[in-house]
Amino acid sequence: MSAPSQDNAVKGSVITRAIIYVVLILFVIYYLLPLYVMIVNSVKPLEEIRSGNMMEFPKVWTLEPWRAAWSYAQIGVEPSGLRPYFINSILMVVPAVLLSTILGALNGYVLTKWQFRGHGIVFGLLLLSCFIPFQIVLIPMARVLGFLGVSGTISGLVLVHLVYGIGFTTLFFRNYYAAFPTELVRAAQIDGAGFFQIFWRILLPSSAPIAVVTIIWQFTNVWNDFLFGASFSDFDSVPMTVALNNLVSSSTGVKEYNVHFAGAILAALPTLIVYIVSGRYFVRGLMAGAVKG
């Protein structure tokens, strides 16, 4: 995002500016409120949430809800806490993100620098695939995963996320490489460099920004996915979001709000950290996903 523009600001009185700040701050509160509620109540004893006030600081501070959420809360039939599911998510996210990013980079390279007849249609079909409602693929996907012998496994989930990530990763790299000077590629070609040499020596070294954008985008999407996780995982491959939902919506026993909040923060932490560390790239990914061309 560019620097604040200098001249389209409303030239108003002190009162106008005060009102602007008040409104902005009210919305800061609106956006922070749920996070505040989660954090404060994740370090409170359950009794205090039930009889006390959700907005207030704990009278007794405790890390027990965090310990429970991480290592021994009842999830489904197992009192395992969220830890195994956190690990499942990592095992699923890392290969899915890396593979889809590599394929996206190669596809973007081909679609911009090695155009062939029909490249527009290929790109159009890849692009359109980003927007399908995934309900449309659930039934056949379940059968294909079974046919491949990977239903209910992390490998199966990796495959699913890889396939439905290719469209976006290709879009990102294609738009980025479209702005890369084609003359450099042609010159290298005349010098006798081949397809992979050109990619490796000329395009890849300047691809760091778009690679970061793509990796963050894919990481966020795959980590936050619920539908595929709920549809295609089994006891030992359930990802974090699904486990969190199982924890929160289990109807048996006492509702341990503090454990739910701690669990929710645990599920949010990886993407939140990525956002805090590299928000700029995150926003760029969002924008690139929204504004095509």
Added chain:
Amino acid sequence: MKDRLQEWVPRLVLAPSFLLVLLFVYGFILYTGFLSMTDSRMLPSYGFVGLENYQKLFALRHWNTALTNLAIFGILYILISSLLGLLLAILLDQKIRAEGLIRPIYLYPMALSFIVTGTAWKWFLDPGIGLENVMQQWGWENFEFNWIKDRDFAIYTVVLAAVWQSSGFVMAMFLAGLRGVDNEIIKAAQIDGASGFRIYRKIIIPMMRPVFLSAFVVLAHLAIKAYDLVIALTGGGPGRATELPATFMYSYTFTRNQMGIGASSAIIMLIMIFSIIVPYLYSELKSGEQK
């Protein structure tokens, strides 16, 4: 010989991705379309029944509830997110001192999973421990806010949480648009004596047309796909008060063993999304080529 090979390498590199997408997206769409015209129940079966599932689908009260809810949710979600996004973007564009601090706060919910958002709002809106209880404890004894438990109002809590999640993103889109406005135009208007408010109403906001369109497309497609948030926030309840097409499809296909009807509902969702996305992508790609 080597040249011939070089010519085919790019296509060979692209081929696996293209084939995967062709099979797993377009092949699957055809398969689901085919299933929607069969008598499939718990498992796919291939007795052809024509459009019977679609007739059954639209006769179901459950499906019509889902469509009505989608209409309410979709319209409010798109409208409020767009207006709020625009408002916040305009306010943030007034040389705000702490912009670098405020902007990321408006945007962070977009990094969260809808399951996390749903969990947070579910308990925050819970009358027993959440907002209602808080206000009563603070002295407003008669304060009532039990929308999430109320069949007539629960869908609005879904709007509330969804707007919380996405409006910062829309803000960022508008802010980028505002930063792209040519200062000369505004200066000219100021010289003509137009007030700040008038400049926004008459000049700047009309110039945001493309951003409104992008925001609409993004939000509409998110609304039609909305699934996780409802599952985490209300589970589709109370009763079926917050059922949406996405939750309908899932429950009919996988828990009620009506795969034919589930498939036909998925096709309807696809048609809704494509009727918004396809013209948009087409015009975007067209205008991209002309540049």
